[in-house]
Amino acid sequence: MVRLPELAHDVATALAGALPPDAGVGADDLAGWLQPPPNPELGDLSLPCFRLARPLRRAPDRIAADLAERLGDDPRFAAIEAQGPYLNLRLSVAYAAARILVPWAAGLSAPRQDRETKVMVEYSQPNTHKAFHVGHMRNLSLGDAIVRLLRAEGYPTVAANYLGDMGVHIAKCLWWYLDVLSDEERTPPAHHRGEWLGQLYANATRKLAAWKEAAEAGDADAAERLAAAEARITEIHRKLEARDPEIVPIWEETRRWSIEEFDEIYEWCGVRFDHVFYESEVDRMGLALVEEYLQKGLFVESEGAVGIVNEEVPHMPFFMLRKRDGTGLYATKDLALAILKFEKFGIDRSIYVVDSRQSDHFRHVFLTLEKMGFPQARKCEHVPYEMVELPSGPMSTRTGNVVLFRTLRETMTRYVEDNYLAKYRGDWPDEEIAHVAHQVALGAIKYGMLARDVNQKIVFDMEAWLQLEGNTGPYLQYVVARSRSILRKCAEVGKRLDPSVLEPGPARDAACAALTAPEERDVVLALAQFGQVQARAAEQLRPHQVCAYLFDLAKRFNRFNRACPVKPSEGPLLQGRLLVVTAVVEALVRGLDLLGIPAPERM
RNA sequence: GCGCGUGUAGCUCAGUUGGAUAGAGCGUUGGCCUCCGGAGCCAAAGGUCGCAGGUUCGAAUCCUGCCACGCGCACCA
The missing domain is CATH 1.10.730.10 (Isoleucyl-tRNA Synthetase; Domain 1)
Incomplete structure (x- = not known):
């Protein structure tokens, strides 16, 4: 591709040739300093000469004037003029057009250089059993654009998704599906079953919230129902994590509904993933790691839970990795996933596109991995972004303020x-x-x-x-x-x-x-x-x-x-x-x- | 309270890592169609770059301290 760096490099090379050899300033430096002047009447490119003043031990305006004189007859320039400490250059259109326009018009604009660094970009990460809405589109668009940019720059790039197909949200959804819905209601629609499941999940959370509110207001009946539901949800969650054959077929079927819907969405969006990770494939590996490093003494117990103390994050040093009830967390799985990524794909750089609320989380994850003796932690980076809201306020499935x-x-x-x-x-x-x-x-x-x-x-x-x-x-x-x-x-x-x-x-x-x-x-x-x-x-x-x-x-x-x-x-x-x-x-x-x-x- | 982020025109945002007179879109006002797509173009109005110090040839940009708003702070993801 003909890049401005190349065009600028042509210019910078000419400029470098006009400088004394002992200036210690190369064409690359000069190319980086070139900039368009504030007023197009001044020229196409401009070199501020301030930074040359020290190595040349001369005043910037003298340097600009000298350069203008020495470059006087270069055919690539239509005009060269020193304007105080700035050297203003006007390119010859014939030269620039031939250099820039022709390769683009000939379709030769993208012979990219191949790079060594293999990159993985993880993005999208929707939860199964939950609705996909406008808010998810920012992550998807951003992650996809980053993948495309990296590929355009010649980096071999793995586009990775990471589906949340394990966790309490699924237990809540399945509680509603199994216990609350009648047999007729339990029949999903022919299409958009993933969205339908999302509605079940939203119904569940709304009902739980309502009970909780009523219970706190002194409603004994609501308190009882809430307790029963929570116990049941915990039971379903346990069975999920234990891969209990009673729950697995239902989990697999409903999970598939969500995944089918996601696939349809990605196709409409023109987004293609090279690999999909699932929380269900790393949750147990994560817990095994926790046990291993608890034994090794890196992780510690605190109030029955297990975690690591990262003093580097002084405002919240304890990073929990196993709950008191023995189950894992998002963080637990992230440890396993990070390792899996490097081992399975031989990547050299691992990018996480996740909203900025998780910045502390990822700092902890990467710190912890490094302390676990996983040097690739330094090749991991979090790309944070801010949230999407609606004109009517922040999005919330609970209040129904969402656009599916x-x-x-x-x-x-x-x-x-x-x-x-x-x-x-x-x-x-x-x-x-x-x-x-x-x-x-x-x-x-x-x-x-x-x-x-x-x-x-x-x-x-x-x-x-x-x-x-x-x-x-x-x-x-x-x-x-x-x-x-x-x-x-x-x-x-x-x-x-x-x-x-x-x-x-x-x-x-x-x-x-x-x-x-x-x-x-x-x-x-x-x-x-x-x-x-x-x-x-x-x-x-x-x-x-x-x-x-x-x-x-x-x-x-x-x-x-x-x-x-x-x-x-x-x-x-x-x-x-x-x-x-x-x-x-x-x-x-x-x-x-x-x-x-x-x-x-x-x- | 601690941490992260944001604060630039009426509104929404850029600002090439410290460079010349701080830019664009929307909105407002006024112009331009015998012409390849006027869904466009041109022009005007609109700024103490949150506030106060500091660093230097030079600060919206860097450092310090305040102010306002958002987000995060142990068994959720």
Whole structure:
């Protein structure tokens, strides 16, 4: 890929050559210091010379002036000017366009370097027997985007899910299912059985909460019912953990309902996992580890429970790993799972995408693993993110303030069909309308979830996310669709990109040199930043940077579209503009793909 | 109380790891369609970057102390 680092590196190499050899400053340093000037009239790239002042023992403005003089006749620059301590460079458009546009338009934008470090990204982690809702979409979108970014940067990456198919929540759900429902009620619907189970779970928790409240208010009957239910739930939980043959078939059947529903959701979302871990495969291994390290003296007993004292976390040093009743916790399983990941997959880096409330938890997990003599603990990292709320407040299954996934999908898809695609009905095939509605709804939800940085809370606002104006997924998809339309319309009158423009030679040079409008230069320079943005986003595991970049690119491209009509153009200018459109469409599509967002052919 | 995070335009958020006059979207106001998709573009208005100190050529960014809000703090996941 032609990255800005490469373009900047061309420039930086030229700059380095103009510096005294004993400066101790290399092209790499310089490339990192180059930045766009605040005002585009000043140039395309700028080198602040402050940091050269010390090694060169000269004033920054003198350095800038000297560099300007020495670079005077480099053909890659259209203008070089020292502005106080800044060296401002204007690139030759012909050079930049050939360097940037041509590879994109030729589809050569992604020959990535292969890397050694094998990475696993664990994300999604829904609980079976519970409902999948909008809140889960942030984790899913984020984890998937991180996987895509890492792969784009050449890291072999294992996308891993970790299903919560073991635990008290299942005991609660099964209590309701077995003890409260009548025989007729116990028949699940034909479809969306996972969601149905989630409702059972929600009913159970609501009833338990109601009893508890009544009991605390002095209701003896409620207290009795609550005690009975809790005893029964504990019994079911024990049987689950012991794999009691009485409960296992029911557990397996209901669990499958949830998993089938999850699979359907992931397919709609375009998310594919390479491996799925289950809590049920690590719970006993976790307890065995607890026993082993209790014997070794690393873990200690406290009030009947077992845990480890991590003084490194002073505000809550005791990390519990086994409850008084002998059962394990989430933490217990995480110890086993972490080890399993490294042993089974030979990974070198292990990423956990889990909300920020678990930051202390993971600090403890990684500290504990290290003390257990598991050096790979240092290769584990938690990627925290803030929660999703609804305009009506925090999400809660108990109060019913949730938007379930199916509602989300259906409402959004219908909105897109009714508001954007209705006019094409009868004109386009029904399947295409349904397909595009799916793509746009998905783009809206994913972009909304990814456009904010991870440490910002998100308020889910479906209407706003679905708008085609402003910083939304559908806006970007629309820009792509409109641009593809331009290329189609041009092709209809025989105006196509000449293949020779993609090869070095006079045709390419003429087309690139014809791009003299400021809007054209602007797009070329924006496009040049793609690689750098991708690299940073992958390095920092923060996909929102890609969103911001794509939106900026799209804005600039719209200005180009307004100012530089393609179809009426002729000759080298036509070829140059076709090159711009083709390259930007490629870049936008590829950028959206990094976010897991599809780009419709037309919409 | 302790820990983590957040505080930037009326609202929602960026801000390239310390650089030039702090930017965008929405909203508001005013312009631009014989023209490849106007679902677009242009312009205006809107800021003590929570507050106070400090570090240096230079701070929204780094350090300290406050203030406000969110989240987490032992048998839930």
